[in-house]
Amino acid sequence: MTATPSQPYAPPMEPCAPRPPHRSPRRPRYGALRGTLTLLALPLVAALALPAAFAGGGTRRWFGGRAESQRAEAQAAKDAAAAAFYELDTAQRDLRISIETITAVDDSPAARRVVDGFAALGRRIDEASRQYIDAVDAHDLDRDDLEAPAASRARAQLTAAKDELGRAKLELDRFAEGLGPLLGKAETQLARLAPAVERARQSLLAASRALDTARGTGLRADDLAARLAALAPELTKLNEGAGRHGVPQTLDRAERVTREAEAVRAEAERLPERAAEIGHRLVSLRTRAQALTTRAEQVEPVLSELRRRFTVACWQDLQHVPEQAADTVRQAERKLAEAQTARDEQRWPDATALLSTVRALLNATDDAVSAAGDRLRQLDAVQKDPQQEIERTRFAIRDAQRLAMAGRHTPDPRHARPLDDAVARLERAVATLEGRHPDYWHFLTETEAIRRTVARVVTRIREDRGAGH
Structure with missing residues (x-):
């Protein structure tokens, strides 16, 4: 455009970024500094506008190279402070996510201390941010009449604000490093x-x-x-x-x-397999109960044989076995009927429990019925040849005595005394076989008791030697 007397020429106006508005220091926002990024291009725009200003006879005042140099340094300080601010704000946002991660998972005292520490650090960051915003708001670096002293003060304040933001960033980084264990767990x-x-x-x-x-x-x-x-x-x-x-x-x-x-x-x-299994158990236990009924009927002839050939002491504890066996089988049959009802009603836990009861009853009956036949066989064997039982017991005693004397000139009294008693007990048991009606059952039970005592002595000897006694 050409200047005329009625319309004097005016140089083109340079774009001017809006000044960041004043904000609360508690939460700096990015809008306050948006104009700062635009200013990064201003030196180039100003350089392009200078020829036109001088050629057109513009009215802008310039104060020489020193003023412009100070303006440029202040602008550079402003840009550096803005970068530090954004870096700090980004790190704080990232750390806040980490804190929220920890608090979502952990309510321990350590986690609560982290929350309190982050709040205190936030106040520290707000103070540094307030210093930065105040420095930005206090100086308009785009003023035409900006003098060198004002630009120098702006540079100093902005540099101080940048350094304070940097120190706050270092504190934030150190705090973040200490969150490793809690954050990893979360x-x-x-x-x-x-x-x-x-x-x-x-x-x-x-x-x-x-x-x-x-x-x-x-x-x-x-x-x-x-x-x-x-x-x-x-x-x-x-x-x-x-x-x-x-x-x-x-x-x-x-x-x-x-x-x-x-x-x-x-x-x-x-469940289908369990139902089938319960059905099989019902059939099996019912068959077993019937078999035990038949076996219990055979106990009486065995008792008759025992009564005829041996003393009362040999069979008197078995004389109630037939009645007890019959009664136990009847109980088992009643429980089987209850288990069948539970099975039909699909009360599986009840059916299983009842079948376990039936099995225990039949086991007890089986043992009682078997005891009569076992007793007769044992008494027959000892009546025919008691020497076999005697030698079996003597061998156990002699073996224990050799162990007690191994590596010693005299046995330990704790071991020798019960072994000597066992020898005496065996002699007394053998003596009961003399006479017209020997008590063979007492003899058998006594020799069994002697062998159990000897076995305990052997165990004690080995334990003492294992302990280094």
């Missing part, structure tokens, strides 16, 4: 959270499908259905998320739901 738990919740959901789905399959075979599985239904509120809480219920609590809930749902699934899958 991140580990958060990494486990989603897979744990998903496993719980899949376990519940698998349990539900297994239950449907079992019901498809005609089994009600009411107890399993009730256990599965009880997990529904837990699934609701899992779906509500860790934000409402807490990460540790949600992890524990997910693991518990997974564990219980897996148990329901396993039992539902095994």
Whole structure:
């Protein structure tokens, strides 16, 4: 454009960035400094505008190279302070995410101290940010009449603000370095959270499908259905998320739901097999009860033989075996009927418990019935040749005596005394066989007791030598 007398020429106006508005120091925002980035291009724009200003006879005042040099240094200080501010703000934002990660998982005293430390550090950062904003707001580096002293003061204040921001950044970095253990633990738990919740959901789905399959075979599985239904509120809480219920609590809930749902699934899958197994056990125990009834009827002839050939002491503890066996078998048969009813009603735990009771009753009966026949065989053997039992006991005593004397000139009294007593007891037991009606059962029980005593002495000798006595 050409200048005319009626319209004097004016040089083109340079773009001027808006001044950052004053803000609260508690939370600096990026808008206050947006103009700062625009100013990075100003030296180039000013350089391009200088020829036009001088050629057109513009009215802008210039104060020589020193003023412009100070302006440029102040602008560079402003840019450096802005970069430090943004670096600090970014680091604080990243650290806040780490703090939130820790507090979402951890409520320990250590975690609470971290929160308090971060709050104190935030106040320190706010002070440094306030110093920076005040320095930016106090100096307009785009003024035409900016003098060298003012530019120098601006540079000094902006440099001080930048240094303070740097020191705050160093404190922030040191604080972040100390969060390693807590942050690692929190991140580990958060990494486990989603897979744990998903496993719980899949376990519940698998349990539900297994239950449907079992019901498809005609089994009600009411107890399993009730256990599965009880997990529904837990699934609701899992779906509500860790934000409402807490990460540790949600992890524990997910693991518990997974564990219980897996148990329901396993039992539902095994239910048809369990039903068949209970049916087989019913048949087997019923057959065994019938066989024991027949065997119990044979006890009386055995008792008659014992009464005829041996003294009362040899059989008097067996004389009630027939009646006791018959009564126990009747109890077992009643329990079998109850177990059959529980099986028909699909009360599997009740049926299993009743069958265990039946088995215990039949075992006791079997032992009692067998005792009579065993007694007769033992008494027959000792009556025919008592010397075999005597030699068996003497061998046990002599073997213990050799062990007691091994490596010694005289035996330890703690070992010798019970062995000497065993020898005397054996002699007395052998003496009971003399006479017209020897008590063979007493002889057998006494020799058995002697061998148990000798075995205890042998164990004690070996323990003492193992301990270095």
